[in-house]
Amino acid sequence: MTDQQWSMTNQYQEEVPVSPVGQYFNSSALCIYIIGVLEFQVPLDESQAIPLLQRLFLPINPRFSSIMVEDRSGDKRWKKVDVNLKDHINIPLFPEFNSVKSYDKYFADYLSRIALEKLPEKRPLWEIHIVNYPTSNAASSLIFKLHHALGDGYSLMGALLSCLQRADDPSLSLSFPSVKPSKSVNKSFFSKFSTILSLAYNTIEDFWWGIMKSSVTEDDETPIRSGFKGMETRPVTISTTEFSLEQIKLIKSRLGVTINDVITGIFFCGIRLYMQEINNESRVANCTALVLLNTRDVEGYQSVDDMLNAKARGPWGNHISFLHVPVPKLENGRISNPLEFVWEAHSIIKRKKQSLVVPLTGMLLDIERKIKGHEAVAKRIHGTLSRSSMVITNLIGPSQPMSLANYPVKGLYFTLAGGPESLVISIISYMGVLRVTLKTEKHFINEDKLSSCLKTALEMILKAAMEIPQQTRS
Structure with missing residues (x-):
């Protein structure tokens, strides 16, 4: 030791x-x-x-x-x-x-x-x-x-x-795909002023919407949200599917967006396709994803040593928050052009970045904890989870093959358990493959059909992306 x-x-x-x-x-x-x-x-x-x-x-x-x-x-x-x-x-x-x-x-x-x-x-x-x-x-x-x-x-x-x-050389540390920060651009005074106004407006709107979603407003009951009280005790099914990271990178380069934009767009499209297949009316139902965020002040990590270094990633513990993200409705325009889901994801994510709702939400919960105690905040978080349609979380995994005591690791995946939601989507990368885990409410969500719809969404978006010139942008 x-x-x-x-x-x-x-x-x-x-x-x-x-x-x-x-x-x-x-x-x-x-x-x-x-x-x-x-x-x-x-x-x-x-x-x-x-x-x-x-x-x-x-x-x-x-x-x-x-x-x-x-x-x-x-x-x-x-x-x-x-x-x-x-x-x-x-x-x-x-x-x-x-x-x-x-x-x-x-x-x-x-x-x-x-x-x-x-x-x-x-x-x-x-x-x-x-x-x-x-x-x-x-x-x-x-x-x-x-x-x-x-x-x-x-x-x-x-x-x-x-x-x-x-696995190839135990003397070397595992490494991970780099996460490069966007380059800062010198802005004019008016551009900076406009950014501040957008930041203030987006923060107020997101904060108010988040409060309503956490305490009053519920998503519609749909093929991915049963609305059953006491979901924590309901049987679940845990299944996985795989996406090619190269295909996602190809879409990214064609559209000039981020990998997160592409993955989110695929999920949005695939989920709406599934909802439409089960119940056509639900393709335009109100549906919200609760995205879990890492709130550490880091740009990424390159090795396990970096991950465990408190100075590099902040102290050990739970440094997470959540963000409400509306799932775009499957309207006529998006049926004929699935790239609309990627553009919409790009727009939503970009807008959410221009908001201080995450730290503001953390401050609100901390104030409530000091006044009412931990149990009150836990009930609020439970309400936030139960009123949303799904939880989405992701991690970056190693780029090289791993081994445990010389036992070669073929794959890995993870999920969350114990929450009141009908659907949890977890993503982790490993050796050029995105492993997607679906934790679904058993006998309510058809996990095989949902997985098939997600793959169909990838195929549709990839096909549409390949039909446009590479330099095309939204």
């Missing part, structure tokens, strides 16, 4: 406070988990689980060896405890099947089942599941279930990937 890790351990012996967001996510109103899956090309040696967790995972952060306790004032703190790793390791036994498809279904049912289960509060809030059975995507799988109170996706992805190495 390094001096820094030893110092952190001593600090946690004194019981450090749980962050406000951590308390929101572990309250009577909310209990949110992050589920990550690593897919391997070969079966795993189960006997290595405890040594690897002891050597690689536990030293990363004292929270993995701590439980939440409540003090006299009702605030929660992290208390260091002895960890019995056997309590955190699950090795399920599946029936013997003759086909991989049968294992696929059993694995999906198993993943859906553990998504609904709550972790015991009397031990550290994480567990792993070693599934040594083949599926269509892997020879074996390792499932991580971590409470969101431990940290956000950025923190936990850094923790997870710090246990892995580059």
Whole structure:
């Protein structure tokens, strides 16, 4: 153990406070988990689980060896405890099947089942599941279930990937696609004045709309939003599909927009196609996506060391906020020209960047926490989630192939569990592939049809983009 890790351990012996967001996510109103899956090309040696967790995972952060306790004032703190790793390791036994498809279904049912289960509060809030059975995507799988109170996706992805190495050269750090900031342009006085006015107007409008969406206004009930109260207890289905990052980059270069614009446009189009196919009237229903944002002051990361460096990315924890994004309606113009969804996504994202609604929302929640307490804020966040149609979240994954203790990783994906929404879309990149995970309300959303509609949207947008000159812009 390094001096820094030893110092952190001593600090946690004194019981450090749980962050406000951590308390929101572990309250009577909310209990949110992050589920990550690593897919391997070969079966795993189960006997290595405890040594690897002891050597690689536990030293990363004292929270993995701590439980939440409540003090006299009702605030929660992290208390260091002895960890019995056997309590955190699950090795399920599946029936013997003759086909991989049968294992696929059993694995999906198993993943859906553990998504609904709550972790015991009397031990550290994480567990792993070693599934040594083949599926269509892997020879074996390792499932991580971590409470969101431990940290956000950025923190936990850094923790997870710090246990892995580059498969081609373990001596080198994993690297990630760069995220380049847009170049600043010298503006005239009138241009700057116009920007300030737009910033003020957009902030007021977005802030007021966000308050209404969080407390009064609900999305329509549609094929992707059942409106069922108590969604947290409803069975879910977790499925994945893949997109080619090269195809998305090709659309990006043709249209002169960003990768995020293209991905968002594909989702907007695919979701509306699905809604239209299930119920034609719902193609113009009111529908909002709640986009989770990383609020750290970073431009991107290049290595796992950068991700875990507090100076580079801000302190460990939950540094996230949310943004309401209206899903464009499937009107006649957008049916004939699917690129309209990308242009609309580009316009919405650009406008949202010219707004201070994210920090303003954070200030409002903090004021409410100080006046009414954590439970009141947790209920407000629950209302925000339940009144929206879906949650969208994304992470950047490594560009090179990974391995865990010389076991090559074929793929990875993640999702959120425990929330009151009918649909969660999670995206992560790995070796030129975008892995899209759909967590859907079981027996309500047809995940296969939804996945098919998303792929159809990509094909439609790619075809339309290739039919225009490369220099064309919106």
